[in-house]
Amino acid sequence: FQKMESELLTMNQLPAETKDGKLIHLKANIEVKEEVDSVLSHGADGIGLFRSEFLFFRSGDIPSEEEQLETYSQILEMLKGKPVTIRTLDVGGDKLIPKVTGGYEEKNPLLGWRAIRFGLHEKKLLKAQLRALLRSSIFGTLRIMFPMVSGIEELDAVLEILKEVKEELRAEKISFKEDVPVGIMIEVPSAALTSDILAKKVDFFSIGTNDLIQYTIAIDRGNEKVAHMYEPFHLGVLRLVKLVVENAHKEGIPVSMCGEMAGDALASVILLGLGLDEFSMSSFGIPRIKKIIRSVSILEAQELVGTIMEMKSFKDVDKYTTAYMEEKFGIKSFK
Amino acid sequence: FQKMESELLTMNQLPAETKDGKLIHLKANIEVKEEVDSVLSHGADGIGLFRSEFLFFRSGDIPSEEEQLETYSQILEMLKGKPVTIRTLDVGGDKLIPKVTGGYEEKNPLLGWRAIRFGLHEKKLLKAQLRALLRSSIFGTLRIMFPMVSGIEELDAVLEILKEVKEELRAEKISFKEDVPVGIMIEVPSAALTSDILAKKVDFFSIGTNDLIQYTIAIDRGNEKVAHMYEPFHLGVLRLVKLVVENAHKEGIPVSMCGEMAGDALASVILLGLGLDEFSMSSFGIPRIKKIIRSVSILEAQELVGTIMEMKSFKDVDKYTTAYMEEKFGIKSFK
Ligand SMILES: [Mg+2]
Ligand SMILES: [Mg+2]
Numbered sequence: 001f002q003k004m005e006s007e008l009l010t011m012n013q014l015p016a017e018t019k020d021g022k023l024i025h026l027k028a029n030i031e032v033k034e035e036v037d038s039v040l041s042h043g044a045d046g047i048g049l050f051r052s053e054f055l056f057f058r059s060g061d062i063p064s065e066e067e068q069l070e071t072y073s074q075i076l077e078m079l080k081g082k083p084v085t086i087r088t089l090d091v092g093g094d095k096l097i098p099k100v101t102g103g104y105e106e107k108n109p110l111l112g113w114r115a116i117r118f119g120l121h122e123k124k125l126l127k128a129q130l131r132a133l134l135r136s137s138i139f140g141t142l143r144i145m146f147p148m149v150s151g152i153e154e155l156d157a158v159l160e161i162l163k164e165v166k167e168e169l170r171a172e173k174i175s176f177k178e179d180v181p182v183g184i185m186i187e188v189p190s191a192a193l194t195s196d197i198l199a200k201k202v203d204f205f206s207i208g209t210n211d212l213i214q215y216t217i218a219i220d221r222g223n224e225k226v227a228h229m230y231e232p233f234h235l236g237v238l239r240l241v242k243l244v245v246e247n248a249h250k251e252g253i254p255v256s257m258c259g260e261m262a263g264d265a266l267a268s269v270i271l272l273g274l275g276l277d278e279f280s281m282s283s284f285g286i287p288r289i290k291k292i293i294r295s296v297s298i299l300e301a302q303e304l305v306g307t308i309m310e311m312k313s314f315k316d317v318d319k320y321t322t323a324y325m326e327e328k329f330g331i332k333s334f335k
Numbered sequence: 336f337q338k339m340e341s342e343l344l345t346m347n348q349l350p351a352e353t354k355d356g357k358l359i360h361l362k363a364n365i366e367v368k369e370e371v372d373s374v375l376s377h378g379a380d381g382i383g384l385f386r387s388e389f390l391f392f393r394s395g396d397i398p399s400e401e402e403q404l405e406t407y408s409q410i411l412e413m414l415k416g417k418p419v420t421i422r423t424l425d426v427g428g429d430k431l432i433p434k435v436t437g438g439y440e441e442k443n444p445l446l447g448w449r450a451i452r453f454g455l456h457e458k459k460l461l462k463a464q465l466r467a468l469l470r471s472s473i474f475g476t477l478r479i480m481f482p483m484v485s486g487i488e489e490l491d492a493v494l495e496i497l498k499e500v501k502e503e504l505r506a507e508k509i510s511f512k513e514d515v516p517v518g519i520m521i522e523v524p525s526a527a528l529t530s531d532i533l534a535k536k537v538d539f540f541s542i543g544t545n546d547l548i549q550y551t552i553a554i555d556r557g558n559e560k561v562a563h564m565y566e567p568f569h570l571g572v573l574r575l576v577k578l579v580v581e582n583a584h585k586e587g588i589p590v591s592m593c594g595e596m597a598g599d600a601l602a603s604v605i606l607l608g609l610g611l612d613e614f615s616m617s618s619f620g621i622p623r624i625k626k627i628i629r630s631v632s633i634l635e636a637q638e639l640v641g642t643i644m645e646m647k648s649f650k651d652v653d654k655y656t657t658a659y660m661e662e663k664f665g666i667k668s669f670k
Contacts, residue, residue: 094442104560107429110443111555121560150552151569152647188553189524190571197570197647211553217485218523218550220446225439225456234486235532236525312487312532 012043016290018272020297025278026286027085029258032058033071036078038283043290046083046141048206048280049258050075052129053090053097061099062125068132076140083141085206085256085280087185088129090115090147094222100125110211110220115148120157130165134176142180145206149184152197159201185258187211192240199251206280207244209259213237232261233314233321238274242309245275256280266325268292273305292329347378351625353607355632360613361621362420364593367393368406371413373618378625381418381476383541383615384593385410387464388425388432396434397460403467411475418476420541420591420615422520423464425450425482429557435460445546445555450483455492465500469511477515480541484519487532494536520593522546527575534586541615542579544594548572567596568649568656573609577644580610591615601660603627608640627664 016024027048028039039047055063055071063071076084091101092114106112119126133144144162149155162182169176186192187208195205213230214221216237221230231237241257248255256278261267263281268289271279279289304324308317351359362383363374374382390398390406398406411419426436427449441447454461468479479497484490497517504511521527522543530540548565549556551572556565566572576592583590591613596602598616603624606614614624639659643652660666 106555106558106560108443108445108555108558110446111549111553111561112558113560117561117564148553150554150564151571151649153650156648189551190553190569193551193571193574194569194647214446215550215553216524216528218446218483218525218546219485220441220443223441223443223447225441225448226446226452229452229485234525234529236486236528239528312529313491314486315488 011287011290012041014043014290014294016045016293018293018296018298018301020299022272022298024272024276024293025256026290026293027083027256027278027280028283028286029280030283033075033078035283036075039079042283042286044082044283044286046079046085047075048085048256048278049145050084050086051090052086052088053095056089056091056097056100057095060097062128065128065132065135068129069135072132072136072142073139076136076142079140081141083143085143085145085183086133087145087147088116088126088133089119092118110214116146116154116158117148119146120154120161123161126161127165130162131169134165134169134180135174137177137180138175142177143183143204144180145183145185145204147185147208148188148211149198150188150190151194152201155184155198155201183253186244187215187259189215189240192244195244195247196250199248199253202253204254204256205244205248206256206258206278207241207276209237209241209257209261212240212259213261216240231314232264232267233270233308233317235309235312235314235317238270238309238317241271241276242274242305249275254278263289265289265292266321269296269301269304269325269328270308270321272296272298273301273303295329346622346625347376349378349625349629351380351628353628353631353633353636355634357607357633359607359611359628360591361625361628362418362591362613362615363618363621364615365618368410368413370618371410375413377618377621379417379618379621381414381420382410383420383591383613384480385419385421386425387421387423388430391424391426391432391435392430395432397463400463400467400470403464404470407467407471407477408474411471411477414475416476418478420478420480420518421468422480422482423451423461423468424454427453445549451481451489451493452483454481455489455496458496461496462500465497466504469500469504469515470509472512472515473510477512478518478539479515480518480520480539482520482543483523483546484533485523485525486529487536490519490533490536518588521579522550522594524550524575527579530579530582531585534583534588537588539589539591540579540583541591541593541613542576542611544572544576544592544596547575547594548596551575566649567599567602568605568643568652570644570647570649570652573605573644573652576606576611577609577640584610589613598624600624600627600666601656604631604636604639604660604663605643605656607631607633608636608638630664 181203183204516538518539
């Protein structure tokens with residue numbers, strides 16, 4: 001155990017660089033600012049996903065602009081210049097806050113009024129959050145991210161609101177960084193399928209595999225009757241991820257992944273081979289993934305991807321990859 | 336009105352052939368056998384989708400193999416050799432039959448235990464239906480279609496069951512046509528994305544746009560808060576349809592469309608240009624679509640598709656297509 005601990009501590013000082021020199025950013029997903037200590041102690045290169053909705057869950061109500069500003073600034077300061085990606089309110093679906101989302105009942109909440117759909121309707125709320133975010137930007141390295149964008153119409157609408165908020169702040173002579181990078185989650189199939197168009201308008205993508213997989217295979221993984229169909233290695237999913245990365249890189253923007261798949265050791269070499277630039281996960285998972293990344297080359301990873309993309313069934317992909325990872329990294333079980 | 340009536344009657348005698356000679360099959364969607372008269376009087380080339388679940392709805396219970404055989408045979412006989420595509424039980428989602436699906440409550444039924452997922456679990460029920468279907472095949476031109484197949488694993492499982500049923504019938508010396516074509520609905524994004532693989536194992540595809548659009552854009556169109564996002568002209572949807580047609584044609588199998596989009600006059604030239612071979616819709620819509628098909632060439636349709644596929648927003652596609660169709664067919668409003 002002590003040996004493992006010291007190995008991890010050493011690992012924290014090293015970059016997540018492949019054998020052939022590609023630097024991968026390994027970042028942490030967090031929900032509350034109390035997690036920042038763990039983020040730093042596990043050697044994260046920043047926060048890849050701060051789920052701002054937990055600010056709303058905590059109070060069970062809508063936090064004021066000032067309250068939000070305080071939390072965002074604190075986190076940015078604690079990260080001492082390392083990048084912090086804050087996602088705007090991602091409520092609805094399975095994340096209900098009665099005082100925020102109201103009592104609207106839905107037959108299929110996962111296909112319903114959630115995330116940016118809610119934000120585009122409750123503009124005052126979205127604007128207050130964007131004001132708080134922009135105002136916090138002077139305290140560190142902020143990136144703003146919008147969830148569940150389904151296509152160019154929603155993206156344009158959201159960017160227009162951001163522009164308005166910036167104009168308001170300028171008019172009020174409130175300072176903020178003009179060049180805060182703006183990105184979107186890619187978690188709706190239609191966004192992945194039109195990512196060539198979306199890539200021209202944002203600074204980064206972050207693939208949200210949990211939702212992307214659910215929509216692509218048309219399953220709710222919280223439903224025990226179909227949960228077994230949730231499959232990150234479904235060729236339909238892998239092909240979408242590949243497409244998103246290719247489209248992003250054509251426009252010169254980086255791609256992160258912030259779903260559970262990003263922290264899955266079994267998937268890590270595949271994700272490298274698919275071209276992902278950044279993985280964001282629970283901070284505890286970072287040292288393990290870093291170790292794997294430092295042990296392979298992008299070339300090897302691309303070879304693995306080349307092989308599995310020719311397979312037809314995710315069962316074959318799973319079997320082959322498990323054997324590959326066991327042989328290469330001596331890890332007996334990944335699950 | 337009389338002029339229109341007689342025009343429609345004349346139309347019934349004519350094939351749905353484009354100006355440059357591509358013959359399109361225009362077929363009808365039905366739910367009960369009482370609709371067959373209307374199918375024939377509107378000049379349908381057959382039934383493109385018989386929703387067999389209505390047999391189950393009617394009785395509110397599971398009809399026996401013999402009861403099913405009777406209905407299927409009657410429909411096949413009434414169609415006098417014209418092809419009849421019967422879809423296996425598509426329950427679950429928004430189609431609940433307590434005595435069939437049980438009292439299983441789901442948070443997101445559209446992403447839940449439905450269609451072939453239900454059938455693969457309730458094998459006895461699926462097998463009884465396949466027995467009835469195969470036995471009915473000697474009464475006409477049957478095609479069997481499976482709903483909601485999400486990938487090769489489910490398809491293999493379903494084809495294995497079909498094989499077993501055929502073996503049982505052979506052992507029992509019950510006659511059926513050995514070469515009944517077998518197809519699948521393409522309505523889950525992962526199926527569309529892996530349609531190259533699926534096309535090698537079936538005789539036809541039928542694109543179910545209602546569900547495909549819902550999953551691709553991640554919306555429940557029955558939900559008033561997001562229903563406005565249901566958009567057949569979303570580039571993500573059009574690209575998926577294009578991909579499915581290309582993959583099918585590479586394997587030499589035809590592609591039908593049986594969602595509402597197939598009966599939408601505004602979409603008809605686009606669908607021709609995308610390469611669809613067959614449209615299935617409410618029988619009342621057939622004469623109108625036939626008239627449009629007979630007025631254009633595939634070349635013109637491909638030109639329209641070439642133009643709209645370069646557009647970024649469905650608003651632009653909608654505007655352009657509306658103007659195009661008005662100018663070409665003098666139809667003022669399509670909605
Ligand atoms: Mg999500
Ligand atoms: Mg369906």
